[in-house]
Amino acid sequence: MTTTRNRQERDSSTANNRDRYEPSSIEKKWQERWEREAVHKTHDDVPGKDNWYALVMFPYPSGDVHIGHWYQYAGADSHARFKRMQGYNVLHPMGFDSFGLPAENAAIASNIHPRIYTETNIDNMRRQFRSMGTSYDWDRELTTHTPDYYRWNQYLFLRLYEAGLAYQSRGFANWCEGCQTTVANEQVLDGACERCETPIARREMDQWFFKITEYADELLQMEHIDWPNKIKVMQTNWIGRSQGVDFQFDISEYGLSESSLTTFTTRIDTVYGVTFVVLAPEHPLVEQLTRPEQREAVSEYIAKAARTSEIERTSTEREKTGVPTGAYATNPLNGDRVPILVGDYVLATYGTGAVMGVPAHDERDLIFARKYDLPIRVVIAPDGWDGSDLTEAYLTPGTQVNSAEFDGLPNSEGLEKIADKIEAENIGNRRVTYRMRDWQFSRQRYWGTPIPIIHCESCGTVPVPVTDLPVQLPDEAEFKPTGRSPLADDPDFINTSCPECGAPARRETDTMDTFVDSSWYHLRFASPQEAEAPFEPSAVKSWLPVHQYMGGAEHAVMHLLYARFFTKVLRDLKMIDFGEPYSRLFNQGLLVKDHQKISKRSNPLAPDPLVERYGADTIRCYLMFLGPWDQGGDWSDDGLAGITRWLNRVWELATRDASGLSSTGGEQAERELIRAAHKTTRRAVQDLERFKFNTAIAALMELSSEMNRRWEGGSVSAGTWSDVIDRLLLLTAPLAPHIAEELWERRGHSFSIHNQSLPGWDDELAADEVITVVVQINGKVRERLELAADVTEEEAFEAAFASDRVKAYTDDAEIVRRIYVPGKLVNLVVR
RNA sequence: GGGGGAGUGGCGAAAUGGCAGACGCGCAUGCCUUAGGAGCAUGUGCCGCAAGGCGUGCCGGUUCGAAUCCGGCCUCCCCCA
Numbered sequence: 001m002t003t004t005r006n007r008q009e010r011d012s013s014t015a016n017n018r019d020r021y022e023p024s025s026i027e028k029k030w031q032e033r034w035e036r037e038a039v040h041k042t043h044d045d046v047p048g049k050d051n052w053y054a055l056v057m058f059p060y061p062s063g064d065v066h067i068g069h070w071y072q073y074a075g076a077d078s079h080a081r082f083k084r085m086q087g088y089n090v091l092h093p094m095g096f097d098s099f100g101l102p103a104e105n106a107a108i109a110s111n112i113h114p115r116i117y118t119e120t121n122i123d124n125m126r127r128q129f130r131s132m133g134t135s136y137d138w139d140r141e142l143t144t145h146t147p148d149y150y151r152w153n154q155y156l157f158l159r160l161y162e163a164g165l166a167y168q169s170r171g172f173a174n175w176c177e178g179c180q181t182t183v184a185n186e187q188v189l190d191g192a193c194e195r196c197e198t199p200i201a202r203r204e205m206d207q208w209f210f211k212i213t214e215y216a217d218e219l220l221q222m223e224h225i226d227w228p229n230k231i232k233v234m235q236t237n238w239i240g241r242s243q244g245v246d247f248q249f250d251i252s253e254y255g256l257s258e259s260s261l262t263t264f265t266t267r268i269d270t271v272y273g274v275t276f277v278v279l280a281p282e283h284p285l286v287e288q289l290t291r292p293e294q295r296e297a298v299s300e301y302i303a304k305a306a307r308t309s310e311i312e313r314t315s316t317e318r319e320k321t322g323v324p325t326g327a328y329a330t331n332p333l334n335g336d337r338v339p340i341l342v343g344d345y346v347l348a349t350y351g352t353g354a355v356m357g358v359p360a361h362d363e364r365d366l367i368f369a370r371k372y373d374l375p376i377r378v379v380i381a382p383d384g385w386d387g388s389d390l391t392e393a394y395l396t397p398g399t400q401v402n403s404a405e406f407d408g409l410p411n412s413e414g415l416e417k418i419a420d421k422i423e424a425e426n427i428g429n430r431r432v433t434y435r436m437r438d439w440q441f442s443r444q445r446y447w448g449t450p451i452p453i454i455h456c457e458s459c460g461t462v463p464v465p466v467t468d469l470p471v472q473l474p475d476e477a478e479f480k481p482t483g484r485s486p487l488a489d490d491p492d493f494i495n496t497s498c499p500e501c502g503a504p505a506r507r508e509t510d511t512m513d514t515f516v517d518s519s520w521y522h523l524r525f526a527s528p529q530e531a532e533a534p535f536e537p538s539a540v541k542s543w544l545p546v547h548q549y550m551g552g553a554e555h556a557v558m559h560l561l562y563a564r565f566f567t568k569v570l571r572d573l574k575m576i577d578f579g580e581p582y583s584r585l586f587n588q589g590l591l592v593k594d595h596q597k598i599s600k601r602s603n604p605l606a607p608d609p610l611v612e613r614y615g616a617d618t619i620r621c622y623l624m625f626l627g628p629w630d631q632g633g634d635w636s637d638d639g640l641a642g643i644t645r646w647l648n649r650v651w652e653l654a655t656r657d658a659s660g661l662s663s664t665g666g667e668q669a670e671r672e673l674i675r676a677a678h679k680t681t682r683r684a685v686q687d688l689e690r691f692k693f694n695t696a697i698a699a700l701m702e703l704s705s706e707m708n709r710r711w712e713g714g715s716v717s718a719g720t721w722s723d724v725i726d727r728l729l730l731l732t733a734p735l736a737p738h739i740a741e742e743l744w745e746r747r748g749h750s751f752s753i754h755n756q757s758l759p760g761w762d763d764e765l766a767a768d769e770v771i772t773v774v775v776q777i778n779g780k781v782r783e784r785l786e787l788a789a790d791v792t793e794e795e796a797f798e799a800a801f802a803s804d805r806v807k808a809y810t811d812d813a814e815i816v817r818r819i820y821v822p823g824k825l826v827n828l829v830v831r
Numbered sequence: 832g833g834g835g836g837a838g839u840g841g842c843g844a845a846a847u848g849g850c851a852g853a854c855g856c857g858c859a860u861g862c863c864u865u866a867g868g869a870g871c872a873u874g875u876g877c878c879g880c881a882a883g884g885c886g887u888g889c890c891g892g893u894u895c896g897a898a899u900c901c902g903g904c905c906u907c908c909c910c911c912a
Contacts, residue, residue, distance in 0.1 A: 642855040698854035774850050779896040829895050
């Protein structure tokens, strides 16, 4: 009776002076105060704290922050906040990857200067990031389109150029006739321009490259970095290391400058089965080898191939085509004279641009041979082969046949012995090739970092002296695409003098791929205002490599590979002393809405109105509650109510006046609430560490409900209640930073909750006193027993046998086996 | 075609060798309310009145015991062709 009356009094007395949870008012208030009091200001070193660099991939300022950004940045921010409350000195910076094609295209489309367009977007995005309650130190913000940043792109380019790792060479680029410009590989979608859908052609142009292939083998070494296996596999496939043999066919009969034609193969064991040779249309010998009677057909074919994208050319769906050159090549191993054809499924950039055709042992070659009526010769025989024709290409291991002295060997052995012979006779050699090519980073675009090179008639290619940096991107230049680099039309920009001889000279007019900017930005964040160098060595030493990198998997083989390459180069240039930029990587999944891709047009979900209506904390928590962060989530407005209710409950629990509580439930009730609190702490901390935000929130919800029940019972002391409330708020703080801060203040604690340590837990206090032991008969659950936590095996079996339900199964049966899993179950195998 | 990931209630999902469905949405019933798109309580995998049986894409295997491990197949998503 007393308890009931007390409770009613408490409720009515507190109802009046308690106010409701109104996210809009408290969120703005705390965002301003955090900024005013520099709560997220990061110092390079804090005595007694270890540094933790939590980096999330910085965004393109291509428009509004959309809900997918929220999904990424809210999760990353929660994890960074969690590490901060774990006691680390955390660097969690933000910037903008603000050069590049998307911004430039959007700017052109709306007839605004790319700089104005970009800076307007950045202002808007900065505002939105603030509205999320992110914990960035804005003093460290960097934007890559400013000279303060891109001058260091130019500086690093010069260092790579000096080291022979940047070079200019003629190469094929993706040319879009519609946009009158080249586009990057990643902007080619199914052979067409992603913007105007014009088919992409290949055009030969002077291009700049970074020698990433020099680091191919080291880039394959990934055992020592803690990255998702998925990404490691993608990088390995992308690099595509293959071991093979360069093999020379004799073409001396034509009396050309070259007496041999080199092909590359990974299957030299099939060399006795070669019945034709195929050259890429761009192969340098095509012109000279083509016989007069084939000249017209070959020229026509080459012209057609030039209009076809590489992706299309190598597609397995597409029919393999080719034309004979009329010339023949002689296989030096057996003297066979085989026709030379031109085929566009062979790429000039892979291997040697020439392949040997072995129709019996390669699917593509077989289709090609059948189509053009070329001979098919089996040289690797399956077990029990009767000498008849094969119906399909034989690709698996077998025995060498029709292979001269190698007949009878398993082909794995033939592979080595034939390679030995080729090397001994000097008609070829073993070689490792990679699918990955050097990184073509020059763009005929305006909105990027000018490449700091000067072309002089007498001195050739001359690097701009470091003291002359930055080479400024002219603001006034014409930026619309005209078919060549926009900067080429700006006389003030191109006309200069040669740094070596002083004669009039022309500047390089290409700009850099934006992936150059993002290859080292993590270093810049360590000392973003450094004016004398790209980064300050001691700051880099305190912060790098990045402890935890977070971002989407779409960058697996672009940014993430380039950044690793840059890191290795800078290490070799002795600018840094580590070889991997990101020690740990976590990829968040994709957010969809109602099972469909979120799109501005067909399935929109703008964050600002949601924040206005529900509050940033609610949106953050809901996004994190949808499912495991790495698996992505499925947004549906309906589910928001659950998070709203929970945060309201936290508010309501934390604002109750607990002074009237008395420990009527005794020690038992106290212990049970303390146990729930310690269990929750353990679960939440362990889950947050592993990015399992969804189950961390579930644990906090359970604790909230448990507290509500305990209050109804009126059974715990005010002191215990208060401790558990504080625990709940501290654990909620990384996820819902505003409400936690507000309630922390209302409970009389000092500012800020985000400078507090997470609560610890005691496994003994978290341990159950009573456990449920499951009794299985032949693996099926037949009984559940409530037993003391410290029950012995003997006691557990005794309890099991005492149960009537168990007896029903054991009475007429023989027990052949008994299994005991401490604290969990008893299994009786009966017959 | 190759590689990777996933498949569990009406829905988002838990459980990674030991009680399948935690937590949340939705739904149902009741309470409270001038009102309810608010709050509270209880229930909610399927079949069955019940006892009980069935149940984690499908088929098989390993195990005392499988959503979880192994083999084969189907479907969906991502990356590369």
